[in-house]
Amino acid sequence: MTLPHTMQAVAITNPGAPEVLMSQAWPMPVCGPADVLIRVAAAGVNGPDLAQRRGHYDPPPGASPLPGLEVSGEIAAIGPDVDGWQIGDRVMALVNGGGYADFVAVPTGQVLPVPTGWTLTEAAGLPETWFTITQTLVLRAGLEPGMSVLVHGGAGGIGGAAIQIATILGARAIAVVSSPAKAAYATGLGAIATIDYTSEDVAARTIDLTGGAGVDRVLDIIGGAMTQANIEASARGGHIVQVSTLDGADAQISLRTIMAKQLTLSGSTLRPQTAATKASIASHIRTHLLPALAAPDFTKPAITSFPIDDAPGAHRAMEARTHLGKLVLVTPFGATQ
Numbered sequence: 001m002t003l004p005h006t007m008q009a010v011a012i013t014n015p016g017a018p019e020v021l022m023s024q025a026w027p028m029p030v031c032g033p034a035d036v037l038i039r040v041a042a043a044g045v046n047g048p049d050l051a052q053r054r055g056h057y058d059p060p061p062g063a064s065p066l067p068g069l070e071v072s073g074e075i076a077a078i079g080p081d082v083d084g085w086q087i088g089d090r091v092m093a094l095v096n097g098g099g100y101a102d103f104v105a106v107p108t109g110q111v112l113p114v115p116t117g118w119t120l121t122e123a124a125g126l127p128e129t130w131f132t133i134t135q136t137l138v139l140r141a142g143l144e145p146g147m148s149v150l151v152h153g154g155a156g157g158i159g160g161a162a163i164q165i166a167t168i169l170g171a172r173a174i175a176v177v178s179s180p181a182k183a184a185y186a187t188g189l190g191a192i193a194t195i196d197y198t199s200e201d202v203a204a205r206t207i208d209l210t211g212g213a214g215v216d217r218v219l220d221i222i223g224g225a226m227t228q229a230n231i232e233a234s235a236r237g238g239h240i241v242q243v244s245t246l247d248g249a250d251a252q253i254s255l256r257t258i259m260a261k262q263l264t265l266s267g268s269t270l271r272p273q274t275a276a277t278k279a280s281i282a283s284h285i286r287t288h289l290l291p292a293l294a295a296p297d298f299t300k301p302a303i304t305s306f307p308i309d310d311a312p313g314a315h316r317a318m319e320a321r322t323h324l325g326k327l328v329l330v331t332p333f334g335a336t337q
């Protein structure tokens, strides 16, 4: 295709409520020597997009000021240093910003093929959460077959990815949720048990479900008072992975219990990682996880899609906390696919 000189993109016109997201004409992104330019079919919506929209999360230096950290689409241009991709390839990618747009340029190491049997809309919701869980729970915390893992936010994007990746790797996920519908969804993704934090004691139930041992790993997005529950729920030698603090960044915890159980508490954010780190995570996903995603009996995460011009509606939906799985914005090109 002949590339246009401008494109439509959803910009943050001012920090604030979802209505500050507006579709505007925007310059085309520059495809660097080691980049591919993707014609975006769909862009996933993630918590960091909401934080950026509110003015609480500036893009890192050099990143697009447009929101959007993951996309699917077709390759529209290829930098001269790039091998292995062709114009028209159907891909999904972790991007450094700028996903809410008709086109986005992305370092080639962050690009993956769309799994066989997946639509572009379905694939748009994979990269951000699967890169995050691979980097933290798998590569850093060493999740292994046979381990047990407590997964908070089990019906959301990150929690769903943690359940599915744990299940693929032969670990046993216990999902923490807030309703029977969310429990059913997490079970459908592979969770072996669920805990409803609105009516059950998370630590006590976890100890019970693991025969008194506690869990080997915890994937937490809650923080605040849940941090001490995670410590109490952990087995000796356990590892708690912190990737968000939705209920508070400060916590009162028992350091003595951490010492006595020989626990590790680690934290990470994906976006500031180097291109080399992101490429090595992508390589791990391609080798160890993509084949499972392409299996005919794989349960795809639930997707709720919005036209990209209704990005405010998608942000309101995430803030309402009623969705299952992922929220995705579909471009006019994506609507034709």
Ligand SMILES: NC(=O)c1ccc[n+]([C@@H]2O[C@H](COP(=O)([O-])OP(=O)(O)OC[C@H]3O[C@@H](n4cnc5c(N)ncnc54)[C@H](OP(=O)(O)O)[C@@H]3O)[C@@H](O)[C@H]2O)c1
Pocket (backbone or CB within 6 Å): 046, 047, 048, 128, 129, 132, 152, 153, 154, 155, 156, 157, 158, 159, 177, 178, 179, 182, 221, 222, 242, 243, 244, 245, 246, 247, 268, 269, 270, 271, 318, 321, 325, 326
């Ligand atoms: N560190 C990283 O690299 C990284 C990468 C990606 C995302 N994140 C962060 O991870 C968090 C989760 O992302 P996500 O995509 O999974 O979001 P999501 O799809 O909105 O899911 C969040 C889940 O957590 C539950 N939850 C429990 N307490 C909550 C609270 N106080 N506020 C909001 N939700 C709560 C929600 O269900 P109920 O309310 O029904 O329990 C929901 O199912 C976000 O803060 C995001 O920014 C971090």
